[in-house]
Amino acid sequence: MLERNTMVYTTVTRTISLFLVAAYLTVASTPSAFAQSRVTVVRDAEIEALISEYAQPILKAAGLSRSGIDIVLVNNRSFNAFVDGRRIFIHTGALTDAETPNEVIGVLAHEAGHIAGGHQERLRQQLQRAQTMAIVSALIGIGAGVAGAASDSRGLATAGMGMAAGGAEMARRSLLGYQRSEEATADRTAIDYLNRTGQSANGMLKTFERLAGGMALAGINVDPYQISHPMPRERIANLEELARKSRYFDRKDPPQLQLRHDMMRAKIAAYMEGGQAVQRLFRGNPRGIPARYGDAIATYLNGNPRTALQKVDALIAEMPRNAYLQELRGDILIKASRAEEAANAYARALSLAPGTPGLLQVGYGQALLATGKPDLVKKAASELQTGLSREPEFANGYRYLAQAYGQLGDIAAADLATAEGHFHLGRYQDAKIFATRAQKRMKRGTPGWLRAQDIIQYRKPG
Ligand SMILES: [Zn+2]
Numbered sequence: 001m002l003e004r005n006t007m008v009y010t011t012v013t014r015t016i017s018l019f020l021v022a023a024y025l026t027v028a029s030t031p032s033a034f035a036q037s038r039v040t041v042v043r044d045a046e047i048e049a050l051i052s053e054y055a056q057p058i059l060k061a062a063g064l065s066r067s068g069i070d071i072v073l074v075n076n077r078s079f080n081a082f083v084d085g086r087r088i089f090i091h092t093g094a095l096t097d098a099e100t101p102n103e104v105i106g107v108l109a110h111e112a113g114h115i116a117g118g119h120q121e122r123l124r125q126q127l128q129r130a131q132t133m134a135i136v137s138a139l140i141g142i143g144a145g146v147a148g149a150a151s152d153s154r155g156l157a158t159a160g161m162g163m164a165a166g167g168a169e170m171a172r173r174s175l176l177g178y179q180r181s182e183e184a185t186a187d188r189t190a191i192d193y194l195n196r197t198g199q200s201a202n203g204m205l206k207t208f209e210r211l212a213g214g215m216a217l218a219g220i221n222v223d224p225y226q227i228s229h230p231m232p233r234e235r236i237a238n239l240e241e242l243a244r245k246s247r248y249f250d251r252k253d254p255p256q257l258q259l260r261h262d263m264m265r266a267k268i269a270a271y272m273e274g275g276q277a278v279q280r281l282f283r284g285n286p287r288g289i290p291a292r293y294g295d296a297i298a299t300y301l302n303g304n305p306r307t308a309l310q311k312v313d314a315l316i317a318e319m320p321r322n323a324y325l326q327e328l329r330g331d332i333l334i335k336a337s338r339a340e341e342a343a344n345a346y347a348r349a350l351s352l353a354p355g356t357p358g359l360l361q362v363g364y365g366q367a368l369l370a371t372g373k374p375d376l377v378k379k380a381a382s383e384l385q386t387g388l389s390r391e392p393e394f395a396n397g398y399r400y401l402a403q404a405y406g407q408l409g410d411i412a413a414a415d416l417a418t419a420e421g422h423f424h425l426g427r428y429q430d431a432k433i434f435a436t437r438a439q440k441r442m443k444r445g446t447p448g449w450l451r452a453q454d455i456i457q458y459r460k461p462g
Pocket of ligand 1: 114183
């Protein structure tokens, strides 16, 4: 299940200095300089697990290794990526553009190179303290009003593209603009990390070549990444020379990783653009697993659960231990109102997935809730609670938790769950209303009462 969290955020729409951006992220600024824009962040267990696997060896080589780095996927067709040491921000477009894992890994290595080089240190420090959505709207998803439009209507998106281009790009330029010398340093450092992890720099080279070429051709529709990372020809030439020197230059990604990568691309294409986009993407191999995976997802999204189920079951027969095929099976069964079978599929997905993915656990709880059977609803509340304790920012999950508590007759817990949901969507006023309501039914000093108190007393940073 690929979940979308759309948020209306104030975003920067005209040229402002680095200093102002830092101020914007920490204190409220004059509204005249900003406009409302919609940003969509997507959550998906399969994609997050894969990107985290790509990143871990590189971050370790860079000395930035930490457990549980957050992956923030921004629903945007353009190419962009940014790493702040505790989070990786990446546009879904950057993932579908990348034909191999190595291309994504190369970009992550380059970003790690910027961190290691201390580039944009002051902005980075501000960002470390900022809330995820503030960064997404101010830095990564600028012009994301365009992305928001894209999920409603493709025609609108095209119209928005031209309008958003001028102002937003000026803003990007001033937000995160690396110097040319910094680019060269980050490239060299990236190659070092790739060598140390036994990986090729070919993917990084290919990506930057493509971006540098696109700039000249496309003119106005420039990827945000190109604006912040200058790509003159001599930089690409130097990068190529260094990349080819490595003994790993011709090394390919392991076939299993490539397969997972292609399944991820199929999923993004199916969710963001539909079945035809999947077909376009896998023209060369229309009967391969990724193409059929994307097709099964598109069939499910088109409201045809019976056919989708046949398609996913055929894939499961080939890959019985793939957690995310089980998850898709669960999603389909929910749509087909077969909640208990869906719960079994999610339980299997949970047992097959690496780690303890909170997102899958929320899916499991959601299915248990849908059965409507009192003992299973009780289990739903506990699974949702645990899943959300692992993924506290997964705002959609609180809706199910509130429903579960409501069905169990625990009104105070239901109100608190609703308060949490509003809170994590940045709707602090609504959050406080529900937290206050919850508190009235709670015993003073209990964990629930204290959490409600935190929400009531919360002040926006700055
Ligand atoms: Zn760069």
